[in-house]
Amino acid sequence: MDKSRRRFMQSAAGAIAGAVAPLESAQALRRENKQLPPNALGMLYDSTLCIGCRACVTACKEANDVPVEQPAHLREWNVGVWDSGEDISGKTLNTIRVFTHGTKEQKDRAENGYAFIKRHCLHCVDPSCVSVCPVSAMLKDADTGIVTHNPDACIGCRYCVYGCPFGVPQFQFDEPFGKIAKCQFCEHLQKKGQIPACCEVCPTGASLFGLVADLQKEAEQRLSKQPGDYYEFARGRLGDDRPTHEAAIPEYQSHIYGVKEAGGTQIRYLTGVPHEQLGLPKLPDESYASLSEGVQHTLYKGMIAPLALLGGLVYLARRSTKQHEDEE
Amino acid sequence: MTQSTHQPLGGRLLTKPFMLFALLFLIAVYFLATRFMFGLGSVTHLNGGYPWGIWVVVDVIIGTAFGCGGFAMALLVYIFNKGEYHPLMRPALLGGLFGYTLGGMAVIFDLGRYWNFYNLLLPWYAQPSSVMFEVALCVMAYILVLWIEFSPTFLERLGLTNARQKLKRFMYVIIALGVLLPTMHQSSLGSLLLVMGSQLSPLWYTPWLPLWFLLTAIAMGYGIVILESTLITNAFKLPSEQRILSKLSPIVGWLLAGFLVLRFLDLLTRGQVAPMFGADLHAFMFWLEILVFVMPAIILISPARRTDQRQMFLAALLLLGAGSLYRINAYLVAYDPGNGWSYFPSAPELMVTIGVIALEIMLYLVFVKKLPVLHGTRPA
Numbered sequence: 001m002d003k004s005r006r007r008f009m010q011s012a013a014g015a016i017a018g019a020v021a022p023l024e025s026a027q028a029l030r031r032e033n034k035q036l037p038p039n040a041l042g043m044l045y046d047s048t049l050c051i052g053c054r055a056c057v058t059a060c061k062e063a064n065d066v067p068v069e070q071p072a073h074l075r076e077w078n079v080g081v082w083d084s085g086e087d088i089s090g091k092t093l094n095t096i097r098v099f100t101h102g103t104k105e106q107k108d109r110a111e112n113g114y115a116f117i118k119r120h121c122l123h124c125v126d127p128s129c130v131s132v133c134p135v136s137a138m139l140k141d142a143d144t145g146i147v148t149h150n151p152d153a154c155i156g157c158r159y160c161v162y163g164c165p166f167g168v169p170q171f172q173f174d175e176p177f178g179k180i181a182k183c184q185f186c187e188h189l190q191k192k193g194q195i196p197a198c199c200e201v202c203p204t205g206a207s208l209f210g211l212v213a214d215l216q217k218e219a220e221q222r223l224s225k226q227p228g229d230y231y232e233f234a235r236g237r238l239g240d241d242r243p244t245h246e247a248a249i250p251e252y253q254s255h256i257y258g259v260k261e262a263g264g265t266q267i268r269y270l271t272g273v274p275h276e277q278l279g280l281p282k283l284p285d286e287s288y289a290s291l292s293e294g295v296q297h298t299l300y301k302g303m304i305a306p307l308a309l310l311g312g313l314v315y316l317a318r319r320s321t322k323q324h325e326d327e328e
Numbered sequence: 329m330t331q332s333t334h335q336p337l338g339g340r341l342l343t344k345p346f347m348l349f350a351l352l353f354l355i356a357v358y359f360l361a362t363r364f365m366f367g368l369g370s371v372t373h374l375n376g377g378y379p380w381g382i383w384v385v386v387d388v389i390i391g392t393a394f395g396c397g398g399f400a401m402a403l404l405v406y407i408f409n410k411g412e413y414h415p416l417m418r419p420a421l422l423g424g425l426f427g428y429t430l431g432g433m434a435v436i437f438d439l440g441r442y443w444n445f446y447n448l449l450l451p452w453y454a455q456p457s458s459v460m461f462e463v464a465l466c467v468m469a470y471i472l473v474l475w476i477e478f479s480p481t482f483l484e485r486l487g488l489t490n491a492r493q494k495l496k497r498f499m500y501v502i503i504a505l506g507v508l509l510p511t512m513h514q515s516s517l518g519s520l521l522l523v524m525g526s527q528l529s530p531l532w533y534t535p536w537l538p539l540w541f542l543l544t545a546i547a548m549g550y551g552i553v554i555l556e557s558t559l560i561t562n563a564f565k566l567p568s569e570q571r572i573l574s575k576l577s578p579i580v581g582w583l584l585a586g587f588l589v590l591r592f593l594d595l596l597t598r599g600q601v602a603p604m605f606g607a608d609l610h611a612f613m614f615w616l617e618i619l620v621f622v623m624p625a626i627i628l629i630s631p632a633r634r635t636d637q638r639q640m641f642l643a644a645l646l647l648l649g650a651g652s653l654y655r656i657n658a659y660l661v662a663y664d665p666g667n668g669w670s671y672f673p674s675a676p677e678l679m680v681t682i683g684v685i686a687l688e689i690m691l692y693l694v695f696v697k698k699l700p701v702l703h704g705t706r707p708a
Contacts (some may be wrong), residue, residue, distance in 0.1 A: 135450075152444070178441075297457070
């Protein structure tokens with residue numbers, strides 16, 4: 001090994017060591033979490049108000065023109081009447097799941113109780129699906145923060161399905177020309193001045209539409225009341241003139257799910273049963289996109305590192321091929 | 329005839345093994361036709377929790393790592409200036425050519441919306457923050473580079489000496505790109521997992537993923553070089569390349585040893601000792617993987633073992649097995665989407681993967697028999 005080669009190898013080794021050393025503390029490479037857009041729209045889902053009627057599921061199917069779902073193992077007793085999808089899927093953008101324990105005596109209790117939980121897109125503040133999509137098929141609105149999908153751009157790689165920490169985007173595996181299915185917060189209805197179909201039909205206001213900032217205040221207010229206190233629960237859109245209904249404040253879990261999870265979302269969940277038991281995963285405050293983009297942007301910033309490496313490689317390859325020719 | 333000592337092997341093409349591979353390929357074609365008519369779900373066990381199965385992990389992620397022979401050899405031959413390893417270069421490049429070209433092909437039938445594939449190349453759809461975007465462009469570019477790197481073989485066969493000479497003048501740029509591009513996308517195959525967070529077991533989820541994937545890709549590339557050289561020199565009674573291999577082996581052996589040390593240091597610094605000793609599938613697969621990495625490292629480092637052809641053949645299989653296991657573990661075993669989802673490939677899904685590998689071997693045989701890929705002559 002001659003001197004210049006040794007020098008290159010040394011500096012290359014130094015560069016590699018320098019590049020990987022910060023990986024030790026992943027925090028160092030993270031970019032900042034993205035911020036909630038100014039007019040972020042969202043939903044407050046209060047599990048204690050939900051009666052499991054699934055009117056929101058049916059309304060969602062009609063509004064978004066997705067077919068009724070009948071899993072094969074339930075087809076024997078379900079002869080075509082009921083939609084019996086068990087979770088969100090390529091045909092179901094929104095569904096209500098039930099948690100049960102022991103004797104299932106009391107609603108919204110973890111021990112010998114049961115509770116409902118709504119499943120659909122949480123419209124993350126810093127969404128993994130938007131970050132991972134190679135063709136910009138997942139888009140987050142800069143103003144309302146709603147995450148939409150553009151099937152004309154989508155190549156069907158399903159990285160969004162793999163990457164979403166909530167398991168929300170779903171691919172239609174049963175179709176020859178399948179596409180990604182995902183709640184887009186009834187963007188098409190909102191353009192016509194309406195609200196998302198699930199919030200529109202919810203009889204108890206368990207799904208409540210509104211500005212995220214207002215919904216946050218509403219959630220905090222419900223938490224500040226004593227269990228048993230009577231409270232006026234809004235329906236449809238928070239702040240509009242639909243009749244409210246009066247009910248007792250239940251025993252809420254003190255944590256409002258969706259505020260900080262994975263960098264924050266635009267959905268707020270109030271529940272009586274701990275979140276993890278309802279399938280809402282425990283997630284860090286940092287968005288996952290902030291790490292993967294942080295690492296990627298550090299390595300490929302302005303393509304400087306790859307170009308520098310290429311320069312070194314060209315130099316060495318040139319010398320090497322020249323020597324081969326001389327030897328020949 | 330030409331200035332090179334590479335020669336086509338010649339010989340009959342339609343041998344019995346060749347026909348068997350052809351049959352396996354035809355079975356795969358049948359299931360692929362089903363896939364295109366009735367959707368991915370009609371052939372695979374892919375589901376809402378496991379959107380990526382063996383067509384991604386084996387055909388593309390492991391398949392391209394199997395194609396890293398050309399990359400590993402280019403790194404050793406040109407960059408470390410060991411000209412004497414030249415005879416292994418062309419067969420290694422050929423393996424890369426098929427590993428990557430067929431990996432790229434596999435992407436097409438795995439893509440749910442393959443007819444939109446070209447959107448990756450349209451600037452208004454580009455999403456540079458996406459690791460997938462970088463991998464896609466980088467792999468496409470590398471497939472092109474591989475064909476150019478390999479093209480002297482065609483040019484020699486066709487007797488186009490002039491074109492061959494012209495190409496030779498800027499070949500060093502192509503060679504440099506042939507090292508840069510796999511460095512980029514093989515490490516990015518690890519970066520793809522950085523967004524997974526708590527969906528991956530902490531035994532595999534680390535910010536070092538890109539480096540781990542790069543190092544193991546080089547090890548696998550070297551494994552395929554040993555494998556090719558052993559199989560071909562034995563099958564076609566060519567002069568052994570053992571002497572050359574035993575010089576490269578300690579480099580790769582120590583690389584592996586370094587990787588293993590770093591891997592444990594990382595687990596220690598992240599405070600993930602407990603999951604290593606859990607009584608579950610993750611811990612079992614982790615130690616199995618570590619074992620399969622340690623064994624070839626020992627063979628490659630030990631001077632007595634690395635000169636033994638049988639041990640080297642074993643080392644090659646172990647290198648490829650370890651790297652493959654690492655990839656399957658990181659992408660599928662370590663991954664838990666929750667909600668009770670599970671995945672194991674269906675028989676048709678496996679047959680498609682097997683068929684792709686069969687096609688790769690068939691093409692390899694056609695190429696070494698018809699084109700000047702291999703060094704030296706077959707004794708009469």
